[in-house]
Amino acid sequence: ETGVTQTPRHLVMGMTNKKSLKCEQHLGHNAMYWYKQSAKKPLELMFVYSLEERVENNSVPSRFSPECPNSSHLFLHLHTLQPEDSALYLCASSHTTGSYEQYFGPGTRLTVT
Amino acid sequence: QKEVEQNSGPLSVPEGAIASLNCTYSDRGSQSFFWYRQYSGKSPELIMFIYSNGDKEDGRFTAQLNKASQYVSLLIRDSQPSDSATYLCAVRSGGTSYGKLTFGQGTILTVHP
Numbered sequence: 001e002t003g004v005t006q007t008p009r010h011l012v013m014g015m016t017n018k019k020s021l022k023c024e025q026h027l028g029h030n031a032m033y034w035y036k037q038s039a040k041k042p043l044e045l046m047f048v049y050s051l052e053e054r055v056e057n058n059s060v061p062s063r064f065s066p067e068c069p070n071s072s073h074l075f076l077h078l079h080t081l082q083p084e085d086s087a088l089y090l091c092a093s094s095h096t097t098g099s100y101e102q103y104f105g106p107g108t109r110l111t112v113t
Numbered sequence: 114q115k116e117v118e119q120n121s122g123p124l125s126v127p128e129g130a131i132a133s134l135n136c137t138y139s140d141r142g143s144q145s146f147f148w149y150r151q152y153s154g155k156s157p158e159l160i161m162f163i164y165s166n167g168d169k170e171d172g173r174f175t176a177q178l179n180k181a182s183q184y185v186s187l188l189i190r191d192s193q194p195s196d197s198a199t200y201l202c203a204v205r206s207g208g209t210s211y212g213k214l215t216f217g218q219g220t221i222l223t224v225h226p
Contacts, residue, residue: 042117043157043201043216056213090156100145102214104156 003027004105006091012111013081021076021108023091031097032074034066037088037107049074050097081112116140117204119217128226132189136202136217139183145205146178146185147214150198157201161187192224 004025013019025032034046048056049068063085065077074091088109092102120135134148145164149157163169163176163185175188185204189196202217 040218042218043203045213045215048213058213100147100162101159104158106156 004091004093004103006089006105006108008108009106010109010111012113013078014113015081015083017081018077018079020078021089021091021110023074023076023105025072025074025091025093025103025105027093027095027103029093029095029103030071031094031099032068032071033092033094033102034074034076035090035092035104037090039087043090047076048097055097078110081110083112086110086112116215117202117217119200119202119220121220123221123223125223125225126192128192128194128224130192130224132192132196132222132224134187134189134200134202134220134222136185136187136204137183138185138202138204138215140204140206140215141180141183143180143183143204143206146176147203147205148174148176148187149201149203149216151201151219152198189222192222194224194226197223 007022030051032049036044045058046060047066052068063080067075088107090107091105094102117138126132147162148160150160151157161176163178169176173190177186199219199221201219203214
């Protein structure tokens with residue numbers, strides 16, 4: 001888990017708040033991902049970045065805004081979220097988007113009140 | 114129809130037994146198949162991947178793939194209490210180059226002493 005770190009680990013926010021999730025990978029990888037894991041639902045891909053370029057936006061609402069300033073850092077900016085957005089948000093990285101193994105961070109447990 | 118479907122759990126096996134986890138997928142163009150293990154409160158970690166029909170063995174784990182039946186399974190021999198976790202099946206479509214994984218809902222495995 002130390003290869004991919006995420007902060008904060010827990011976040012409680014109101015529906016009118018703006019917050020950001022941060023992910024950092026120390027593995028020298030070129031691809032980074034955001035996933036959402038909700039209770040009793042499959043892990044769901046949200047965004048994919050390859051060399052800081054977004055290559056996939058998996059029909060995610062605009063209240064989620066990703067940012068990838070360099071290949072080691074990935075952010076997920078949150079604004080005007082809904083209670084149903086409460087979930088575990090996982091960041092992952094891989095050497096390239098074609099690599100078999102993706103390494104996951106520990107996740108941010110988000111609660112929207 | 115769910116894109117990736119896993120046998121509904123939870124699955125409980127005695128220590129030393131073989132645990133069998135099953136997964137079916139709907140996209141015939143899928144090319145790579147993955148098994149992740151997720152301990153409670155932790156992030157997923159890759160334990161095996163397979164892309165050719167047949168069996169692939171790694172220690173106590175064997176992945177089996179049958180593309181004609183669109184079926185992939187994971188066998189865990191000599192199950193240990195430490196194998197107790199949620200097992201996630203994931204599939205990569207052949208039509209994408211950006212590493213998109215589609216996950217099943219997971220099967221909870223409990224190995225009791």
